[in-house]
Structure formats: C-alpha cells, structure tokens
Amino acid sequence: MFSVSIIGFGNRGSLYTKYLAKSKEVEIVAVCDLSQEVLDFAKKEYSIKEENLFKSEEEFFEKKRSDVLIIATLDRLHRRQAERAMKLGYDILLEKPVADNFEDTVAVKELAEKYGRDAVICHNLRYTPFYQKFKTLISEGVIGDVLSVEQSENVAYHHYMLSFVRGNWRKESETSPIILQKCCHDLDIIYWLIGKKCTKISSFGSLDFYNKQNRPDYATDTCVDCKKVDCAYNSVEFHTKYPGGIIPEGQEKSRENVINVLRSGHRNARCVFNCDNDVCDRQIVNMTFEGGITANLIMHGFAAPFTHRITKVYGTKGAIEGNINEGTVKVSIFGQEPYVIDVKKEMADNSHLGGDSKLVSDYIEYKNNNSKPLGISYIADSVYSHKLAFKAEESRLNGGKEMEVE
Ligand SMILES: NC(=O)c1ccc[n+]([C@@H]2O[C@H](COP(=O)([O-])OP(=O)(O)OC[C@H]3O[C@@H](n4cnc5c(N)ncnc54)[C@H](O)[C@@H]3O)[C@@H](O)[C@H]2O)c1
Structure with a gap:
C-alpha cells in the first residue's frame, strides 16, 4: 500500500487518478491545481478532504503529504516541482517531457540522485500491448538481431490543429520543440526497442502549411x-x-x-492560418546506433482520420511491423509464412491504446511488490531518449547537420 498526491489535475493528472482509484492498494491523499473547478471535482469524485485540496503550490509544498507525487502540470513547471517534491522526500511519477530544455532534464536526474528518490517518467507508449509485443518478440530473438527501425508518427490534422496550432504546444518559446513534445515517445520507443546507444543523428523539418x-x-x-x-x-x-x-x-x-x-x-x-504557432508541421530524423543499426522517424500533422503510429523493425531473421491503431503485429520470418498477432483484446481501455491504464497498474505493482515492469522508464533512460530529441532539434536548426550523440 502506498499513498499518492497529484499536482496538475488536468487531462493527465485526472486520468491517472481515475485508474489509481480503482486499486485498493493506493490511497489518494491530496490534489493541487490552480483551478477551483478542478479541485471541486477532485473532492467530489475521490472524497479528498478539504484540507488536502490546494490552489497554491507554495502551500502544497509546505510539507510532504504522501509517498508518491504525480506531477502532471505543463512542461515548464516540471523541473521546479520535481525538485521541491524530491527535496521533501517524495518519489515522483513525472509526466513527459521531463522538462522543456535539456539542462533542466538533466537536472531532474541529478536531483533524484542527490535526494535518493525514485523518479519514473510517463512514457505510456511503452505500456501499450502493441509495443510490449514488439519488445517481447525482439527480446526473445524472434527476428534475430535488430538491424533497422522505421517509425512514423502520423498526427491527425484535427489533433495537430488543437494542440500545435491553437493549443498549449503551438509555440516553441512557450513550451518546447514538437520533436520533444510529441515525438519524445517515438524516440524513446526506438531507443527502447533497439536497446543500444545512438551514435549520430540528423534532422530536417519546417512549418510550411499551418501558417x-x-x-x-x-x-x-x-x-x-x-x-x-x-x-x-x-x-x-x-x-x-x-x-x-x-x-x-x-x-x-x-x-x-x-x-x-x-x-x-x-x-x-482562431483560423488555423491566423495563429501565432511556430512549431514544425513536419519533421524527419535519421539515426545510427551502436553496431551500425539504423533508424528513422517521420512526424507530420496531416493524417486522417486519426493519429496513428506505424512501426517496422527489421532483423537478421525477419521483420515485425504494425499500425498501433489496428492492434495487430505482423511477424515475417525469412522463408516462412508471415503471421499476425492480435493485441486488440488487451487494448480494452482505449486511452492511449491501453498504455495509460497499464502504466498505472504496472506502477502500482512496482511500488507495492518491487516488480520491474517491462516498460518502466527510470529518469536516466528518459534523459537519454530526450537527449535524442534535443540533438535532433539542434541538427534541424543547423540545416540538418550530422550531430554526434556522446
Ligand atoms: N504521456 C502522454 O502521452 C501525454 C499526453 C498529453 C500530455 N502530456 C503531458 O502531461 C502534462 C499535462 O498535460 P495536460 O494535457 O494534462 O494539461 P492540462 O492543461 O489539461 O492540465 C494541466 C493542469 O495543471 C494545472 N496547473 C497549472 N499550473 C499549476 C501549478 N503551478 N500548480 C498546480 N497546478 C497547476 C492547470 O490548472 C491544469 O489543470 C504536460 O507536461 C504534457 O506534456 C503527456
């Protein structure tokens, strides 16, 4: 049994709470959010005591209120709130991105080490049945050694318009580059599936349509x-x-x-052609990994009808591929009939294609029973996969220059 508080009770914070509340092994103690409406909802829905509802971050951080703090505020608050939390002795479950710049991203890792706290990052894609199947098949050696990975992040035009033209993540100066904000999941998946370090990276991209x-x-x-x-x-x-x-x-x-x-x-x-957005509406990233493994990522905001990801992993004995929205993974081994593994049943909860509920249930197991979930991303792993995003952006801003990833 462990206790948890939540700071930032918007879309993400309230969603995690909904899943946590289903478990008898978790006590939900306190909520901090700027919005009174949100606090009223938290009180009614989860019977949180009045004295444990906070509109002010200052008051909330006056003392430690639970074992774990979920930090689900917007990106640029993460570092400050992570530091305050870990200094008080909280373990943290932190929304991605860790921070909106690389310096703060590394700082969160160093602070976790300094205060001896456990910091886990919400890379929910890793917990989807779709990517768990990829990871398991690769680990079992079904396609031999991985040689190359292709990842596409096809953001639906309406999703792109809501978040990246009109919404919270439209301006790099107020949030972070889209290759971090949207694609840190994809770069993380590529790194996780390959399981090796990236050596070189380059990237091109622009905002050429929604302007x-x-x-x-x-x-x-x-x-x-x-x-x-x-x-x-x-x-x-x-x-x-x-x-x-x-x-x-x-x-x-x-x-x-x-x-x-x-x-x-x-x-x-606002008309989508009359906004103050400046993040790319398309971007590509090329990478090489240790052992000569190659990988690429394409992201764009022109998909229909829905946002979807397509992943293909090629190995020395065959390939694994699939579209996450279809919930099937196709395995083609050289010289054999291809077969399809259906993971739709395991995607029963549709939030992030089953990733969000599994992240929470695995986290509960991890905290209560010391298990090590397949998808867990400790802060050090996330710092590394975020680094790929920052390096890609540096390359893009330098005309696609090849960057060493040390
Ligand atoms: N893992 C994923 O797939 C995924 C998906 C979407 C968003 N995110 C990330 O989750 C985080 C939250 O995004 P969201 O969509 O839930 O945003 P949101 O705007 O719905 O929620 C943020 C909440 O934080 C509150 N808040 C703002 N400042 C605060 C402060 N100082 N103290 C306490 N509360 C404060 C706001 O009132 C709001 O309720 C972001 O970092 C975002 O990048 C992750």
Whole structure:
C-alpha cells in the first residue's frame, strides 16, 4: 500500500487518478491545481478532504503529504516541482517531457540522485500491448538481431490543429520543440526497442502549411465569422461535435454554447492560418546506433482520420511491423509464412491504446511488490531518449547537420 498526491489535475493528472482509484492498494491523499473547478471535482469524485485540496503550490509544498507525487502540470513547471517534491522526500511519477530544455532534464536526474528518490517518467507508449509485443518478440530473438527501425508518427490534422496550432504546444518559446513534445515517445520507443546507444543523428523539418502565408482570401480571423463552413478546421463545427474540450463541466453542450464560448475570445476560435504557432508541421530524423543499426522517424500533422503510429523493425531473421491503431503485429520470418498477432483484446481501455491504464497498474505493482515492469522508464533512460530529441532539434536548426550523440 502506498499513498499518492497529484499536482496538475488536468487531462493527465485526472486520468491517472481515475485508474489509481480503482486499486485498493493506493490511497489518494491530496490534489493541487490552480483551478477551483478542478479541485471541486477532485473532492467530489475521490472524497479528498478539504484540507488536502490546494490552489497554491507554495502551500502544497509546505510539507510532504504522501509517498508518491504525480506531477502532471505543463512542461515548464516540471523541473521546479520535481525538485521541491524530491527535496521533501517524495518519489515522483513525472509526466513527459521531463522538462522543456535539456539542462533542466538533466537536472531532474541529478536531483533524484542527490535526494535518493525514485523518479519514473510517463512514457505510456511503452505500456501499450502493441509495443510490449514488439519488445517481447525482439527480446526473445524472434527476428534475430535488430538491424533497422522505421517509425512514423502520423498526427491527425484535427489533433495537430488543437494542440500545435491553437493549443498549449503551438509555440516553441512557450513550451518546447514538437520533436520533444510529441515525438519524445517515438524516440524513446526506438531507443527502447533497439536497446543500444545512438551514435549520430540528423534532422530536417519546417512549418510550411499551418501558417499565415497559406491563409485563403475568404478566411476571417475567427471561424465564428467565416463563411467557409465546410473548412476542415472549422472550430464551430468541430466543437459542436466534440464540445467537451471547451464547454465547462455542468453546462449544456449545445451548439449555441459552443458559439458563445468561441465568441468570447477562446483561442480555439482562431483560423488555423491566423495563429501565432511556430512549431514544425513536419519533421524527419535519421539515426545510427551502436553496431551500425539504423533508424528513422517521420512526424507530420496531416493524417486522417486519426493519429496513428506505424512501426517496422527489421532483423537478421525477419521483420515485425504494425499500425498501433489496428492492434495487430505482423511477424515475417525469412522463408516462412508471415503471421499476425492480435493485441486488440488487451487494448480494452482505449486511452492511449491501453498504455495509460497499464502504466498505472504496472506502477502500482512496482511500488507495492518491487516488480520491474517491462516498460518502466527510470529518469536516466528518459534523459537519454530526450537527449535524442534535443540533438535532433539542434541538427534541424543547423540545416540538418550530422550531430554526434556522446
Ligand atoms: N504521456 C502522454 O502521452 C501525454 C499526453 C498529453 C500530455 N502530456 C503531458 O502531461 C502534462 C499535462 O498535460 P495536460 O494535457 O494534462 O494539461 P492540462 O492543461 O489539461 O492540465 C494541466 C493542469 O495543471 C494545472 N496547473 C497549472 N499550473 C499549476 C501549478 N503551478 N500548480 C498546480 N497546478 C497547476 C492547470 O490548472 C491544469 O489543470 C504536460 O507536461 C504534457 O506534456 C503527456
């Protein structure tokens, strides 16, 4: 049995809590978030005592309140809150990215060492049945030695628009480069599957579509006033279909309310060709690993209908490949009939294709029984895979220059 508190009770923090609350082996003690609405929800849903709800980070960190702290605030707060937590003696379960810059990323690892605390990073893709199958097959030597990996991160146009054109992660100066924010999972998966160090890396990428140069003549500043109702990025139509993202809990999720919220100056009202975004809408990364293993990653914001990842791993005896959304893994061994392994049943919970619930259940096992989950990412591993993202970005900003990864 262990106790847990959560700082940052938004999408991620509340989701982890929902899974933790299903276990009798965990006590949920305290929640800290700037939003009163969120705190009210946490109190009602998880019977958290009034004195354990905090609107102020300062008050929350006055003392240690549980064994573990989940840190699920936005990226640039991670380092500060991780430091405060570990200094007080918390073990932490920290959302990715560890921090929005490499210096702070390394600092979190050093602070964990200094204070002797356990820091685990939420690389939930590792816990999906899809990637667990890849990892197991590779570890069992089914395709021999790994020679090459191809990874594509195909971000759906609506997902890209919400997060990277209009949303929290649109500006590098306010968050981090998309190759870290979105693709630290992919670089981590490549590193985890190969299980060796990267030696060289290069990257190209740009923002060439979702920008003001491509603004159509007819477009108005916001979708609310735009006559082009069949535009794929029309926020009135999008949020009428998915009102949860902008209509506060307890309010009627009607079209009229969607329009009122968007008219009140909500950032999602903005035309996608009239925003202040600057992160890449496409990027590619090439890598070599120890032993001459090659890998590449392609990321773009133009997929439909949904965001999906496709992974192919080639070895000395055959290949493993699949599209994570389809929930199947195809194994082709030289000279044999290919076969398909269905992992859909294990993806029963759809949040991140089964990765989120498994991350939480494995973490509970790890804390209570000292087990070592297949997917666990200790801070040192995450620092390494984040380093690949920072190096890739450095290369991109230097015209694709080949970078050594020491
Ligand atoms: N593992 C994944 O696949 C995945 C997916 C999405 C987001 N993330 C990461 O999770 C983190 C949270 O993202 P999210 O989508 O839940 O964001 P969110 O905006 O929904 O939630 C963040 C919450 O933090 C609260 N907050 C802000 N400042 C605070 C402070 N000083 N003290 C306490 N609370 C504060 C906000 O009120 C909000 O409720 C980010 O680091 C993001 O990169 C990870």
